[in-house]
Every structure is written in structure tokens, then in C-alpha cells.
Amino acid sequence: MTMSLRNKLTVGKRFLQTAERSTPSMTPFMLNNPNAYHSSKSDNQAENKSSSSQPQGFTWARHQLPRFDAASKSSKIETPKPFAFKFPNTQDKSSRPATTPFAFRPAAKTSATAAAPTKAAAPAEKAAAPAPAPKRTRKLRPRKAVxxxxxxxxxxxxxxxxxxxxxxxxxxxxxxxxxxxxxxxxxxxxxxxxxxxxxxxxxxxxxxxxxxxxxxxxxxxxxxxxxxxxxxxxxxxxxxxxxxxxxxxx
Incomplete structure (x- = not known):
């Protein structure tokens, strides 16, 4: 039995057939905004009625992009606050003074201030060090004549x-x-x-x-x-x- 040209080309190949779900999928935006889900559902029902020529049992789901209302447009995006922290509340609020946020400072100044005591202590160490012993000079004695x-x-x-x-x-x-x-x-x-x-x-x-x-x-x-x-x-x-x-x- 001879095999047709089409069957020869399709030998060894696999095809994936998919079908859309009949129910619309829920996106995170729809879960947070139920009105958007009902509006998309009504739109899908209208499309199903208009597309009567499609075969029964198959429905197409359409996902709409999130829409920003006027309230969201008017809202301003808050800028992040600078890094700051407060000391823990160890005392009563009525007794302790108001604390101000502590801002981070570079460590260069700290290292410079820490190096200052060591430089000041260096002369003190030199002064405390014992003086070197004087070198003994060799006495010249008269050499005996040849x-x-x-x-x-x-x-x-x-x-x-x-x-x-x-x-x-x-x-x-x-x-x-x-x-x-x-x-x-x-x-x-x-x-x-x-x-x-x-x-x-x-x-x-x-x-x-x-x-x-x-x-x-x-x-x-x-x-x-x-x-x-x-x-x-x-x-x-x-x-x-x-x-x-x-x-x-x-």
C-alpha cells in the first residue's frame, strides 16, 4: 500500500490542539475590582449573541487592559522618604524629650576623629621611650714601634x-x-x-x-x-x- 505525499510529510510530527475555556479567566485586576469583572462578563455575553455563526460549544474569552479612572489619575505618587530611624521608646513619652530622626552620616569624619588621638599619643610614646645608650668610643692606644x-x-x-x-x-x-x-x-x-x-x-x-x-x-x-x-x-x-x-x- 502506497503512502500519500501528505502522510509522508506528517509522519513523526505532533500537533497540539487547544480550545478556549467557556468561562472567562480571572485576572488579578478583576479580583481586586469586581466591577471590572461584571463589565467584562456583560461584554462577553454581547459578543456571544452577535457571533451566532460560530459553532456551538466554543466561546472566546477576551481580556481587557485595566482602566484608570479619574480618581486614580488625580492621585499623586508619594515619593519615598529619606532613610531615618528613631531610638526605641525606653522611657515614658511624658518624661522624655522629643526625639529627632537620626540621619546617617559618612564614616570618613569618624575615622578622622579616631585617628587624631593616635597621632597625639605618638609623641608621648616617643618621649616615654628610653634614650639609646651612647656608643662606646674605642680608645686609641700608642702602637708599639716596629x-x-x-x-x-x-x-x-x-x-x-x-x-x-x-x-x-x-x-x-x-x-x-x-x-x-x-x-x-x-x-x-x-x-x-x-x-x-x-x-x-x-x-x-x-x-x-x-x-x-x-x-x-x-x-x-x-x-x-x-x-x-x-x-x-x-x-x-x-x-x-x-x-x-x-x-x-x-
Missing amino acids: ITLSPTAVKHLKDLLDQPEPKLIRIGVRNRGCSGLTYHIDYVDKPAKFDEEVVQDGVRVLIDSKALFSIIGSEMDWLDDKLSSRFIFRNPNSKGECGCGESFMV
Whole structure:
């Protein structure tokens, strides 16, 4: 059996058939205003009589929009009152004074007034805080000289420095001799960058920075014997000397 084109198009489709109620529906406006309901009911009855051509059993319901009468037009819409409240009635009305509504104020002023006491209390706290203890200053003590000079050595050094052209005497060590190190004395025009300066009894002597750890704490003296006259050093850092006494080791 062949299916018609119309049946093919309607396969799988569903149709919803509705019918109007015979009684008029009640809207919230009609419930509040019974006159509007009776007027709409009379209008519906008049329409039912005029539409006699419609099939029996079906009636159409018509809903009318709410109408505002003259009284509602003349009435003014009240504006909302500003936010205000009153304190609770804890006392008798006859004994307590009339209260005024309390208006809301921003919290900025309150915070400013609350911050004022803290600012005023800050100087008081600083005044109450104990004063810091004074720093202890380190006392400068005279440093012990690198070497000491004997009176005879001072005399001979003054004779060596008494020249037309002023010179400085510099004491150092060199790698020479049987034991490895020998003392060396020469004239210089100006001290080097890291030289140590020793001043005793008006005599100025320079110590070479490279020889500082080898002769520190020594005593410089002048020796006259049958063989020669020379400067000698009594060095506590010396661990031994050669037989001739010209070199030493540390």
C-alpha cells in the first residue's frame, strides 16, 4: 500500500490542539475590582449573541487592559522618604524629650576623629621611650714601634742624615748569604706606598713592607770592634745565623 505525499510529510510530527475555556479567566485586576469583572462578563455575553455563526460549544474569552479612572489619575505618587530611624521608646513619652530622626552620616569624619588621638599619643610614646645608650668610643692606644733604636744607633743615624741634601734611611732584607736573609740599609728620597715609619729621638727611619714580618720587634744598635764598625740587629724572630753573622733565617 502506497503512502500519500501528505502522510509522508506528517509522519513523526505532533500537533497540539487547544480550545478556549467557556468561562472567562480571572485576572488579578478583576479580583481586586469586581466591577471590572461584571463589565467584562456583560461584554462577553454581547459578543456571544452577535457571533451566532460560530459553532456551538466554543466561546472566546477576551481580556481587557485595566482602566484608570479619574480618581486614580488625580492621585499623586508619594515619593519615598529619606532613610531615618528613631531610638526605641525606653522611657515614658511624658518624661522624655522629643526625639529627632537620626540621619546617617559618612564614616570618613569618624575615622578622622579616631585617628587624631593616635597621632597625639605618638609623641608621648616617643618621649616615654628610653634614650639609646651612647656608643662606646674605642680608645686609641700608642702602637708599639716596629723596631727600637739604641742611643748609639740614634747618634750614628743623625750623623748619616746630616747632609746638604735631605735623605731618608730605609731598612729592609734581601735574599743573600748562607742562611738566606741579610739586612739592607740604603738612602731614599721619599717613602714607598706601604712603608712603615719609625720616629725615635728626632730620627726618622723607614721599614720596607716586605721585611716587616722578618724584623718586627728587633732592636737596632751600633757595634765597633777591631774588624769593622756596623749596625747590628737583635732579632727575636731569627732561628739561626751563619758563622760570619752576616745572614740569618726566620
